[in-house]
Amino acid sequence: MTQRHRRPSPQTLSVLTALSAAGQGWLYGLELATATGLKSGSLYPILIRLSERGLVEGQWLEPEKPGRPPRHAYRLTGQGRAALIAAARVEAENFKTALNPEPRGA
Incomplete structure (x- = not known):
């Protein structure tokens, strides 16, 4: 099957950006929801x-306090970081083009 x-x-860019800001640290879903403003119904499918797609990795982390359940945490992979950089380049190019449109009839 060909991948589109x-x-x-x-919304996806906001998740990637929030994870990128954490460096190699893990973020819980609630932390991502707070950082991005996304509700769980949007955040978790993303x-x-x-x-x-291999852009994010997830892991169950043991609780810091006894008696609490493990929590799922996420962090950006190298491939995810590359995808975020590529998306930023495209956005910058689109912005540059919008500021300096080609003259018509040239």
Whole structure:
């Protein structure tokens, strides 16, 4: 099956950006929801797609306090970081083009 390559949505870019800001640190879903402003119904499907594409990795982390359940945490992979950089380049090029449009009839 051929994988489609399309520009990431603003919501997906916000998730990638939040994970990038954490460096190699892990972020819980609630932390990502707070950082991005996304509700769980939008956030978790994005995380699943990003994980399936190898852009994000997830892991169950043991609780810091006894008696609490393990929590799922996420971090950006090298491939995810590259995808974010590529998306930023495309956006910068689009912005540059919008500022300096080609003259008509040239």
